[in-house]
Amino acid sequence: MSSTQQVSISLDSNLAERSTLASSLAKDLNLTLSPLDSNTIQLVVTQHTVEIRVPSLGNPIYIDFVEGKNAHRRQFGGGRGQPLAKAIGLKKGANPTVIDVTAGFGRDAFVLANLGCEIILLERNPLIATLLDDALIRAADNTDIGDVITRMSVTNIDAIEYLNNLEERHYPDVIYMDPMYPSREKSALVKKDMRLLHELAGPDTDSEQLLTSARKTALKRVVVKRPKSAPFVGEQKPATSIESKNTRYDIYISP
Ligand SMILES: C[S@@+](CC[C@H](N)C(=O)[O-])C[C@H]1O[C@@H](n2cnc3c(N)ncnc32)[C@H](O)[C@@H]1O
Numbered sequence: 001m002s003s004t005q006q007v008s009i010s011l012d013s014n015l016a017e018r019s020t021l022a023s024s025l026a027k028d029l030n031l032t033l034s035p036l037d038s039n040t041i042q043l044v045v046t047q048h049t050v051e052i053r054v055p056s057l058g059n060p061i062y063i064d065f066v067e068g069k070n071a072h073r074r075q076f077g078g079g080r081g082q083p084l085a086k087a088i089g090l091k092k093g094a095n096p097t098v099i100d101v102t103a104g105f106g107r108d109a110f111v112l113a114n115l116g117c118e119i120i121l122l123e124r125n126p127l128i129a130t131l132l133d134d135a136l137i138r139a140a141d142n143t144d145i146g147d148v149i150t151r152m153s154v155t156n157i158d159a160i161e162y163l164n165n166l167e168e169r170h171y172p173d174v175i176y177m178d179p180m181y182p183s184r185e186k187s188a189l190v191k192k193d194m195r196l197l198h199e200l201a202g203p204d205t206d207s208e209q210l211l212t213s214a215r216k217t218a219l220k221r222v223v224v225k226r227p228k229s230a231p232f233v234g235e236q237k238p239a240t241s242i243e244s245k246n247t248r249y250d251i252y253i254s255p
Contacts, residue, residue, distance in 0.1 A: 063135035087249035096173035208234030
């Protein structure tokens with residue numbers, strides 16, 4: 001999280017097990033356990049969710065793979081024909097192993113797991129990683145997507161460090177990255193959850209280094225998601241790109 005953010009953790013439930021969870025998260029994340037306070041940024045353990053409450057953003061933010069946008073995209077997103085799937089190389093029957101090195105809210109990773117990929121999600125912001133863990137735990141018991149969730153695992157780590165220390169036998173077929181683009185921050189149209197990422201994590205200023213590490217590690221390809229008119233990360237020219245309405249997927253084929 002950005003060094004300017006003061007975040008505490010709070011409890012909004014009477015259940016003893018939720019209180020235990022709040023205490024253990026406070027310890028793991030080195031956060032002060034405080035009373036609910038609507039004027040500060042808090043990670044809040046409620047009866048059903050672990051969520052982030054940011055005064056300037058209104059409603060609490062948590063990740064939900066079972067309902068809402070993720071469920072909609074799972075049902076109506078276009079399957080293997082959608083641009084993300086094509087960029088990853090999901091031809092008929094191919095289910096490459098993937099590392100998503102910029103997991104964020106795990107939406108893209110969920111799409112790929114739903115289409116059959118085993119996917120490791122790396123997220124360096126500890127609060128976002130906590131939301132992801134919580135969402136996976138809640139979704140694991142769901143009869144429709146429980147099997148999809150078994151293909152997803154989250155690690156709270158900086159991906160550059162992770163990739164640079166990865167043993168060759170664990171190299172994935174594909175590395176996917178969707179770094180936060182600095183100019184998104186200024187747009188009035190930026191969605192609330194992306195604003196949360198900006199509030200907590202700030203823009204990703206080391207994407208070039210991340211792409212360099214990814215290209216040394218991916219066995220088949222690296223895919224970088226960009227706003228359509230954005231320059232290539234680090235001016236590294238991809239082999240090809242796939243475009244959708246507002247998005248471009250730059251594809252770097254491994255040698
Ligand atoms: C734009 S968001 C990704 C959104 C994601 N694709 C989704 O579908 O929800 C970028 C995320 O990548 C994380 N990130 C950026 N660079 C990273 C790195 N080197 N290691 C791990 N996480 C990183 C940021 O903290 C942020 O949460």
